[in-house]
Amino acid sequence: MAMERAQVERTGGLPATVAREKLFRRILGRQPAAWLYLMPSLILFAVFVFYPLFKTIYLSFFLSDMKGLPTVFIGLDNYVRLFSSPEFIQSAGSTLLFVLYTVPATIIIALILALLANEKLKGIGFFRTIFSSSMGISVAASSVVWLFIFNPSAGILNRILSLFGLRGINWLADPNWALFSVSLTTIWLHLGFTFLILLGGLQNIDEHLYESANIEGAGYFYQLRRITLPMLSPTLFFVITVSMIDAFQTFGQIDLLTKGGPGNSTNLIVYSIYQKAFINFDFGSASSAVVVLFFCILLVTALQFKFGERKVHYQ
């Protein structure tokens, strides 16, 4: 304060300008330039994230018309209806199962591939490209490919089963198999990205640690357990968190492979929200489901940070 006053006296600036400057300071803090740098992302976030978020929360307290405009304020009625609807409960259950099917499997398979691809072998670059290639394929394109693979009569999966004399499975139409089939697609789809991130994490580990461990007589699995996994823990933590969020938000492959069927067995939360909003035009109820999903993801992520991060070693 004293310095500010001294400055004002020295420059002898106009009182009005000084007052205005002070107001800016109060609003923008001590470094107005910082806000300028943050502006582009702030605007993007505001338009595409914060505004829709608050609008959704607002909508979830209303009945809405066909255009999605709020009509009657009904308080928490949307939420009450949601939690008493067996469909929503089933959908939440399927989503949890789906997360359990996909996240651990994706990460374990990607980790194994990354460990393999991290070995210094001739031509390993070829395998690195192959293993990460699913990252470059869109959900839509890969879903179509998997439709062919899952095809009960012409698909390669049933062909292979028949080679072993097993009866073909109706992968996408059998309620007992549909969620598994969608999970399989999703694991394959996410493998590339997860692999690439984990490989990057592995390559960041100082080679000397392994050389030293080799000299000290530590075997491969001892090194894996005592060096690689602890050193990779920040990357693993990131990948687990992102995969979880991704899995909760799965939509594309459901829409293309099963459309939530058969018998709602693959009707994951986001797909059910889509149906509520854009097929039944029940925007209020859809919004309340979105809010519930948002808090679920928030809770899971917060729990992960609270309990998972203890085991994470940051350098």
Next chain:
Amino acid sequence: MKSVELIDASKAYGNGPSVIEKLNVKINPGEFFVLVGPSGCGKSTILRMIAGLEDITSGKLLIGGQPANTLPPSKRSLSMVFQNYALYPHLSVRENITFGLKARRIGKEVLEKRLRDAADMLDLGRYLDRKPRQLSGGQRQRVALARSIVSEAPICLMDEPLSNLDAKLRGRMRSEIRQIQRRIGTTMIYVTHDQIEAMTMGDRMMVLHDGHQQQIGRPIDVYNHPKNTFVASFIGSPQMNLTPVVYDAAKKLLRLNKDWTLPVDLPFSSRDLTLGIRPANIRPDERAGENAIRLSIKVSDVEILGNETLLTFLVNDQIWTAKWEGQWSIPGGTVCQIAVSAEDLLLFDRENGKCIHDPKRPSKPEEVTV
């Protein structure tokens, strides 16, 4: 303790040229052996070949007299201290030190005893529960040393272990490492680019240049009797003055240029040579003996380093340095007399750099005793 022997050991990457060319050396049990050379000369590669972290392209490696070319690193009965220490950042000092012992499933009692002994020896007792990042550079260095001590391996390899420390600490660790090595008696192979470390620490050293071994011997012998111009210029600070000269057998003169001549009697015919003389062997006129050869020079720069003074001057367009004891305040540009004695002059063949005249070299090479 075990010996390490390299016989015609060479190393090449892929089909490229050899980076290490036909190395022959026997390192005796319990010896402190230093590999020294400028960066990129292949000294670390040699260490890694001994450790088993790099293949040996051709030639033999014997450890304790047994062929070891194909042994995995863990079976070569050695420990290694890396330049960056290679401490596990997520493990405490205690876990870092005992990592190898646990991997080898050494019993808890033995493990605790070795840990205690090493921690006492290196004064690490208070830091056992800290993580490496909570330690200073010198302390990390000690942890790396402790890790190699607890392994009780008969051979210890060190790859520039002091290069990350500041000058003061480096001096202290130098004598500490030397003392520990004496106490536990391991065979030590120590890589450094610092000729002072090589001079002060080693029982013997090998000077390397471009993957070729230049000279092996006791530090003092290498200093006094360099085999070639590379060793002469690499060992010693400030470095040896080297100047092209011509020997005139008829007049018994070494001719530096048309004004400068040194009267010496040499046992060979006229030829092109390189003259080498240590800065400490160039003396002020009045402190030189009767038989000294005197030359007058124009001083271009004077640096007083406390109790000694470095004089720089031009000879044959080449900068020479003289190191005089005491403090000499001579203004730049002064013409003064210097004196050298004929027995301090080393002469090298100008073609291949080999030393062909070394008056002080004993006629029979000294026996190396360790």
